Amino acid sequence: MSINIALAGNPNSGKTTLFNALTGSHQFVGNWPGVTVEKKMGKYKENKDIVITDLPGIYSLSPYTLEEVVSREFLLNEKVDVILNIVDGSHLERNLYLTTQLLELGIPVVVAINMVDVIEKRGDKINYKSLSKELGCPVVAISALKNTGIQEMMSEIKKIAYQPFAVRNIYNDEINHALKELSQTLPEKVDEGKQLFYSIKLLERDYQILSAFNMTANEEVIKPLEEKFGDDSESFITDARYNYISFLIKNYYIRANSQQLTMSDKIDKIVTNRLLALPIFALVMFIVYYISVTTVGTTMTDWTNDVLFGEIIPPAIENFLISIGCADWLQGLILEGIIGGVGAVLGFVPQMLVLFLFLAILEDCGYMARVAFIMDRLFRKFGLSGKSFIPMLIGSGCGVPAIMASRTIESDRDRKMTIMTTTFIPCSAKLPIIGLIAGALFNGSAWVAPSAYFVGVLAIIVSGVILKKTKIFAGNPAPFVMEMPAYHMPRVVNVFRSMWERGYSFIKKAGTVILISAIVIWFLNTFGLEDGNFVMVESMENSFLSKIGQTFAWVFTPLGWGHWKAAVASITGLVAKENVVQTLGQLYGFIEVAENGDEIWKTLAMSFTPLSAYSFLVFNLLCAPCFAAIGAIKREMNNTKWTIFAIAYQCLFAYVVALIIYQIGNAIFYGIFNIWTIIAIVLFIAMIYLLIRPTFHLEKVEMDF
Amino acid sequence: MTLKEINVKERVIVKKLNGQGAVKRRIMDMGITRGVEIYVRKLAPLGDPIEVTVRGYELSIRKEEATMIEVEKVA
Ligand SMILES: Nc1nc2c(ncn2[C@@H]2O[C@H](COP(=O)(O)OP(=O)(O)OP(=O)(O)O)[C@@H](O)[C@H]2O)c(=O)[nH]1
Ligand SMILES: [Mg+2]
Numbered sequence: 184m185s186i187n188i189a190l191a192g193n194p195n196s197g198k199t200t201l202f203n204a205l206t207g208s209h210q211f212v213g214n215w216p217g218v219t220v221e222k223k224m225g226k227y228k229e230n231k232d233i234v235i236t237d238l239p240g241i242y243s244l245s246p247y248t249l250e251e252v253v254s255r256e257f258l259l260n261e262k263v264d265v266i267l268n269i270v271d272g273s274h275l276e277r278n279l280y281l282t283t284q285l286l287e288l289g290i291p292v293v294v295a296i297n298m299v300d301v302i303e304k305r306g307d308k309i310n311y312k313s314l315s316k317e318l319g320c321p322v323v324a325i326s327a328l329k330n331t332g333i334q335e336m337m338s339e340i341k342k343i344a345y346q347p348f349a350v351r352n353i354y355n356d357e358i359n360h361a362l363k364e365l366s367q368t369l370p371e372k373v374d375e376g377k378q379l380f381y382s383i384k385l386l387e388r389d390y391q392i393l394s395a396f397n398m399t400a401n402e403e404v405i406k407p408l409e410e411k412f413g414d415d416s417e418s419f420i421t422d423a424r425y426n427y428i429s430f431l432i433k434n435y436y437i438r439a440n441s442q443q444l445t446m447s448d449k450i451d452k453i454v455t456n457r458l459l460a461l462p463i464f465a466l467v468m469f470i471v472y473y474i475s476v477t478t479v480g481t482t483m484t485d486w487t488n489d490v491l492f493g494e495i496i497p498p499a500i501e502n503f504l505i506s507i508g509c510a511d512w513l514q515g516l517i518l519e520g521i522i523g524g525v526g527a528v529l530g531f532v533p534q535m536l537v538l539f540l541f542l543a544i545l546e547d548c549g550y551m552a553r554v555a556f557i558m559d560r561l562f563r564k565f566g567l568s569g570k571s572f573i574p575m576l577i578g579s580g581c582g583v584p585a586i587m588a589s590r591t592i593e594s595d596r597d598r599k600m601t602i603m604t605t606t607f608i609p610c611s612a613k614l615p616i617i618g619l620i621a622g623a624l625f626n627g628s629a630w631v632a633p634s635a636y637f638v639g640v641l642a643i644i645v646s647g648v649i650l651k652k653t654k655i656f657a658g659n660p661a662p663f664v665m666e667m668p669a670y671h672m673p674r675v676v677n678v679f680r681s682m683w684e685r686g687y688s689f690i691k692k693a694g695t696v697i698l699i700s701a702i703v704i705w706f707l708n709t710f711g712l713e714d715g716n717f718v719m720v721e722s723m724e725n726s727f728l729s730k731i732g733q734t735f736a737w738v739f740t741p742l743g744w745g746h747w748k749a750a751v752a753s754i755t756g757l758v759a760k761e762n763v764v765q766t767l768g769q770l771y772g773f774i775e776v777a778e779n780g781d782e783i784w785k786t787l788a789m790s791f792t793p794l795s796a797y798s799f800l801v802f803n804l805l806c807a808p809c810f811a812a813i814g815a816i817k818r819e820m821n822n823t824k825w826t827i828f829a830i831a832y833q834c835l836f837a838y839v840v841a842l843i844i845y846q847i848g849n850a851i852f853y854g855i856f857n858i859w860t861i862i863a864i865v866l867f868i869a870m871i872y873l874l875i876r877p878t879f880h881l882e883k884v885e886m887d888f
Numbered sequence: 889m890t891l892k893e894i895n896v897k898e899r900v901i902v903k904k905l906n907g908q909g910a911v912k913r914r915i916m917d918m919g920i921t922r923g924v925e926i927y928v929r930k931l932a933p934l935g936d937p938i939e940v941t942v943r944g945y946e947l948s949i950r951k952e953e954a955t956m957i958e959v960e961k962v963a
Contacts (some may be wrong), residue, residue: 243917276943560934667946
């Protein structure tokens with residue numbers, strides 16, 4: 184018998200943890216509300232006929248947030264045989280609110296009370312039997328983390344699937360009377376079991392349901408009730424639900440009388456302390472990026488770059504290729520193309536793993552939500568919400584999940600703004616560019632990497648302020664209502680799995696997209712027309728790549744690096760940012776100089792000045808992200824115009840900032856003045872104006888969620 | 889008086905919710921309904937938002953939303 188199970192529950196209640204335990208997959212879990220933003224399907228390990236769908240966490244089935252609508256539509260329109268309602272037992276009261284709504288859908292429900300390990304530790308008790316009788320559905324105690332109660336839960340599911348299921352009606356006679364009347368106006372196609380749900384939605388004037396049924400609100404029925412209760416219909420329905428839950432809690436939940444502070448409270452006292460919060464935050468950020476980018480990360484990266492991909496692998500392979508009498512061109516392809524290109528990227532794997540390790544710890548311990556809390560005030564000043572910080576932190580790993588994480592931001596405006604600006608934060612694929620420029624042009628100076636993050640943050644702030652003042656982003660700030668999860672020790676398995684998954688996807692990319700680009704670049708760079716013949720070129724300047732690059736390199740001349748190699752590298756960066764280093768690696772032939780160690784960056788240093796190198800770095804950090812991230816932007820914006828606007832804005836912004844840095848820098852450090860200096864100054868003043876001009880005010884401001 | 893005016897470490901009972909639409913619904917969905925007890929835990933370092941305990945969990949909301957919540961101090 185096949186059963187389709189939908190996992191529904193509040194954010195952060197452990198749905199994904201359970202999903203992983205049931206299906207043996209490795210979806211991300213994290214300790215903040217909103218980790219999962221897309222539904223995921225999987226098959227039960229022990230019975231492949233049972234299909235489980237992990238849904239994004241929701242607090243309610245209201246029509247106001249994207250996820251709620253998506254989950255609700257899934258539950259109503261897809262074939263769902265059983266709803267497995269995951270309830271966080273340590274926050275039972277609020278979690279049961281969604282349960283009361285799920286029980287009205289006319290689909291069999293099994294309530295799984297999760298985190299019983301936490302409840303037990305606290306000494307609290309739940310009367311599962313009575314609760315089950317009261318709710319009219321099976322209630323089981325589980326711990327997704329410790330894997331207890333799972334078997335019992337599955338057997339309850341099997342028992343209840345395909346059985347008739349009575350909805351739970353918790354309303355008083357007055358409300359029921361109105362519901363009855365409204366149910367008669369429902370279209371014929373609504374089946375018996377779903378009538379209660381839809382009648383309530385009609386009573387609440389749920390605009391999505393009303394418009395789906397082509398109906399208008401029946402004020403004759405609703406208005407008198409509203410007058411009676413002295414409140415709007417949505418509110419008295421919510422009140423009725425919570426009153427019912429208060430009754431459940433009073434009777435079936437026995438709280439151990441402990442007034443002492445929990446560990447989580449103690450940690451929180453320090454971490455969000457009024458004086459210490461900001462310094463602690465700064466310290467955490469500094470430690471994460473300093474260790475992964477500058478100290479441990481670099482030491483390991485240097486070793487892989489200089490020793491592993493410098494002294495060990497290339498000579499070994501070269502000798503091997505010579506010994507088997509490999510053709511020259513093939514040797515070139517393998518050594519210069521593949522090892523020179525892909526190796527240049529793989530060298531940064533250790534650095535990334537360190538960063539991913541820190542990110543995983545931050546995600547699992549519960550600090551993310553606190554950062555949103557601490558930073559909200561500040562972020563609101565430049566048109567973002569505290570919640571925007573979470574995408575940005577994830578964005579220092581990879582832009583794609585970061586853009587997707589922005590989905591938990593309720594306000595459309597804040598979300599669009601976050602999507603547009605989040606990729607300004609250097610992602611791990613941009614780390615190699617930073618590493619390369621810092622090493623080649625700045626002697627590995629410690630300030631280059633922090634400055635890259637600083638530029639990213641500044642770009643977000645400046646863009647936020649500028650965009651907020653435009654007409655399209657004008658309006659009141661959206662509300663910030665966020666649950667603060669309890670802290671817990673990061674779980675070793677979770678942390679390492681998350682680090683590995685991210686690291687592996689990076690390595691996989693090196694073996695696919697980057698490998699192919701490396702081969703294409705090598706080909707275009709090795710062949711060309713000389714005296715009208717298609718040949719392996721003697722001089723690189725005659726290669727196809729060089730010819731292609733020369734056609735548009737002039738665009739970058741005002742930025743100080745209008746030579747074809749840098750131009751080509753920037754363009755290949757669109758495929759994947761790692762390609763920038765991969766391409767430079769091939770074009771400047773790292774492989775040849777790598778054998779004598781420290782020579783490695785000399786050739787690169789000759790075609791850049793420190794200033795033009797920094798301008799190159801800034802442009803590549805800020806301009807359009809890679810295709811994968813552009814795709815994510817398109818998916819999340821769900822609108823071509825907005826996508827084009829976002830990408831165009833990023834490119835323009837990158838160009839202007841790089842231009843200002845290079846031209847004004849040239850004037851200050853080298854006393855070089857020309858027409859571009861004037862343009863740079865004008866642009867700089869224009870930017871300042873956009874920053875300080877008064878905000879655009881709409882006459883009528885709509886509050887949308 | 890509204891929740892915004894309540895000092896840290898004070899306990900209040902919700903009397904009424906003003907406003908309407910999405911914001912009000914969201915606040916109510918999170919468990920802030922008439923008659924519920926709220927404990928104001930703390931203020932963010934920059935003075936906004938606030939963190940409260942309601943229905944056994946911690947919730948953070950901005951002062952702006954707190955003005956929508958009419959409360960009465962617990963004696
Ligand atoms: N102590 C304990 N912690 C758990 C248990 N189940 C899950 N967790 C933790 O709860 C947190 C949230 O887990 P997730 O599985 O990501 O929650 P989710 O419901 O998928 O959350 P969203 O995707 O945000 O909706 C993680 O830190 C888990 O490690 C449990 O049974 N006991
Ligand atoms: Mg999840």
